[in-house]
Every structure is written in structure tokens, then in C-alpha cells.
Amino acid sequence: VHRREDWFWKLAHWLTDRFDVLYFETLNLKAMQRLWGRKASDLGFRSFLQILEWVAQKKGKVVAYIDRWFPSSKTCSGCGYVLDELDLSVRRWRCPSCGSENDRDENAAINIKQVGASTCGRGKVSQAQPAFTV
Ligand SMILES: [Zn+2]
Structure with missing residues (x-):
């Protein structure tokens, strides 16, 4: 569990260093959650997004959820x-x-x-x- 969180933080920093705006399509989000839910824990993707949002806010970056349509x-x-x-x-x-x-x-x-x-x-x-x- 600890190792996975570690990786979440690294990924969140990597992404926010490269992009000012990170956006996720809400439909893809559900699909990804389903995938992650099967692989690891249902909370995996949710907690990654929480970490990402936190890191983004610290750096003045934006995480947005866009309707697919x-x-x-x-x-x-x-x-x-x-x-x-x-x-x-x-x-x-x-x-x-x-x-x-x-x-x-x-x-x-x-x-x-x-x-x-x-x-x-x-x-x-x-x-x-x-x-x-x-
Ligand atoms: Zn116009």
C-alpha cells in the first residue's frame, strides 16, 4: 500500500511539472475506476486524484473534470x-x-x-x- 502511494506522489509531481492544466474526461474516469477497481483497490484511483489535486493546488496548476461531450x-x-x-x-x-x-x-x-x-x-x-x- 505504501509503495503505491509513493508512486502516486511521484506521478502527481511529474504531471504537474509538465502541465498547467490536467483534465480528465468524466466518462473515462468511470472506465478507469472500473479497471483499477479490479486490479487493486476501488480507492486507488480516487486517492491518486486527491494527491494530484493537492499537488496541483500547491503549484498553482489546475485539475479539471470535463464532460466527455x-x-x-x-x-x-x-x-x-x-x-x-x-x-x-x-x-x-x-x-x-x-x-x-x-x-x-x-x-x-x-x-x-x-x-x-x-x-x-x-x-x-x-x-x-x-x-x-x-
Ligand atoms: Zn467566435
Whole structure:
């Protein structure tokens, strides 16, 4: 048990050193919990997240839980307009509402970060930093 906790701490530090925002899709979370529950203990993944949240808070990073169906790549990060559809092959798109040009991944990262910031109530602290540092 002690060894596993040790590994949780290491992993939490590794992740928070590399990312400003860590997000987990809530549906994946349930699937992961099921997997971990079978392997080790039902509490394994929960306690990892608790450690991760604690470490992230100390370093001013954000841990966010995003609904799988949150349309992060097709929501305009500038004005909030949501496209009906966005083909996977489209890397950039122009928002029909405000006219800003959105890079698929960058735009998604900004949206996820905004959800994360509002989830944790740390908007002002994190919004000045880039969403991903790698
Ligand atoms: Zn827009």
C-alpha cells in the first residue's frame, strides 16, 4: 500500500511539472475506476486524484473534470459560438460569429482551460499562462 502511494506522489509531481492544466474526461474516469477497481483497490484511483489535486493546488496548476461531450474543439474560444460539426481533418476554422480563426488544438486547449479555471475558481491565476507547456 505504501509503495503505491509513493508512486502516486511521484506521478502527481511529474504531471504537474509538465502541465498547467490536467483534465480528465468524466466518462473515462468511470472506465478507469472500473479497471483499477479490479486490479487493486476501488480507492486507488480516487486517492491518486486527491494527491494530484493537492499537488496541483500547491503549484498553482489546475485539475479539471470535463464532460466527455463538452465540444472543446468546435466551441469558439473567443465568443463561445458552437459549430454544428467539425470534421476531424479540419485543423483550423474561422468562427462565423466573431470571425476569429481558431487552431483546432489551441482552441480546444483554451476552452478546456477555461472550464478548468471555472471549476477550480482560479481563473485569474491560470489564464495568463499557456494551457500546455509541452
Ligand atoms: Zn467566435
